[in-house]
Amino acid sequence: MLLLAVLIVPQAVRALEWSATVGAQSGDKGHQALAFLPNEIWIHAGDSITWRFNVDEIHTVTFLNATDTRPDFNVGPPNGFSSGSASFDGSTSVSTAALVKGATFKVTFPKSGNFKLVCLVHERMTGAVHVLDLSQPLPHNQDFYDRQAADQRQNLLSDCDERFAASHPQHSDYAAHHSIDAHLVIAGVGEISATAGGSQTLSVVRFEEDEIAIRAGQTVEWNNHDPVTPHTITFGTEPVNPVPPSSNVTTDADGALHATISSSADSVHSGLIVARPQERLGLVESPLGVTRFRVTFPKAGVFPYICALHDNLGMKGMVIVYP
Ligand SMILES: [Cu+2]
Numbered sequence: 001m002l003l004l005a006v007l008i009v010p011q012a013v014r015a016l017e018w019s020a021t022v023g024a025q026s027g028d029k030g031h032q033a034l035a036f037l038p039n040e041i042w043i044h045a046g047d048s049i050t051w052r053f054n055v056d057e058i059h060t061v062t063f064l065n066a067t068d069t070r071p072d073f074n075v076g077p078p079n080g081f082s083s084g085s086a087s088f089d090g091s092t093s094v095s096t097a098a099l100v101k102g103a104t105f106k107v108t109f110p111k112s113g114n115f116k117l118v119c120l121v122h123e124r125m126t127g128a129v130h131v132l133d134l135s136q137p138l139p140h141n142q143d144f145y146d147r148q149a150a151d152q153r154q155n156l157l158s159d160c161d162e163r164f165a166a167s168h169p170q171h172s173d174y175a176a177h178h179s180i181d182a183h184l185v186i187a188g189v190g191e192i193s194a195t196a197g198g199s200q201t202l203s204v205v206r207f208e209e210d211e212i213a214i215r216a217g218q219t220v221e222w223n224n225h226d227p228v229t230p231h232t233i234t235f236g237t238e239p240v241n242p243v244p245p246s247s248n249v250t251t252d253a254d255g256a257l258h259a260t261i262s263s264s265a266d267s268v269h270s271g272l273i274v275a276r277p278q279e280r281l282g283l284v285e286s287p288l289g290v291t292r293f294r295v296t297f298p299k300a301g302v303f304p305y306i307c308a309l310h311d312n313l314g315m316k317g318m319v320i321v322y323p
Pocket residue numbers: 188205230231232307308309310311315
């Protein structure tokens with residue numbers, strides 16, 4: 001044991017450069033691991049970590065100080081965005097803008113401390129960086145983190161295959177009880193998982209039945225089964241602001257949103273269909289989220305639609321209405 005300690009200490013004096021990745025995706029981009037891979041790293045004061053952005057979905061690498069509130073990812077912390085590299089000691093927030101595949105960001109950690117790593121785009125995407133004093137031994141080397149990242153990537157991307165198929169109800173319960181002839185499309189499925197370092201999500205950014213055929217007069221209902229990722233159902237012109245529904249959308253008695261599309265020239269936008277954040281002790285309870293959107297089609301036709309947030313990842317669908 002003595003001999004080991006003698007061997008390790010001289011190496012630890014030199015600042016090391018570590019690396020990690022941001023996000024992972026399937027070949028068709030439909031499965032997105034909203035994750036830092038790995039999501040927990042132990043380093044020495046003075047070391048740096050370079051994060052490599054790996055996917056088409058946007059992410060940020062963000063360390064907030066103890067007083068800044070979590071900002072919108074378009075806005076960033078009060079001192080603005082960093083690009084390329086930055087230094088974080090816990091006192092001043094550091095964040096990239098929203099970045100995609102190909103970008104890198106290097107953070108140097110001059111002081112010891114335990115720091116939370118977050119993505120400003122995805123609420124359940126967190127990690128931890130433990131910056132130890134030089135006198136402390138490090139538990140793992142870069143090879144370990146590379147292997148761990150590969151395992152986590154594999155586990156996340158394969159997580160949801162069966163659930164996507166299994167969570168496939170054929171009918172809308174509400175519609176059945178209201179004598180509406182409705183057909184259901186699952187608009188996204190997701191799953192949160194965690195390690196001791198933080199949490200991550202697998203999001204399947206797909207409409208489960210991307211092509212659905214109905215009769216004129218029937219209704220299609222979209223349900224978002226993802227605990228965190230919002231989606232939209234957007235026919236026609238994409239709005240500049242994807243958050244609110246278009247003005248031709250109304251609210252049903254059960255809180256679901258509803259619109260009618262009579263012509264392929266109609267533009268209808270659901271706004272964000274998403275679960276609300278989960279509860280935290282001592283805070284006012286989060287209201288119910290709007291997780292359902294219905295469209296009634298009185299006339300025959302072909303009606304393509306997209307998710308305005310994820311069409312770049314291939315999240316598109318079609319409603320075919322027969323007379
Ligand atoms: Cu989407």
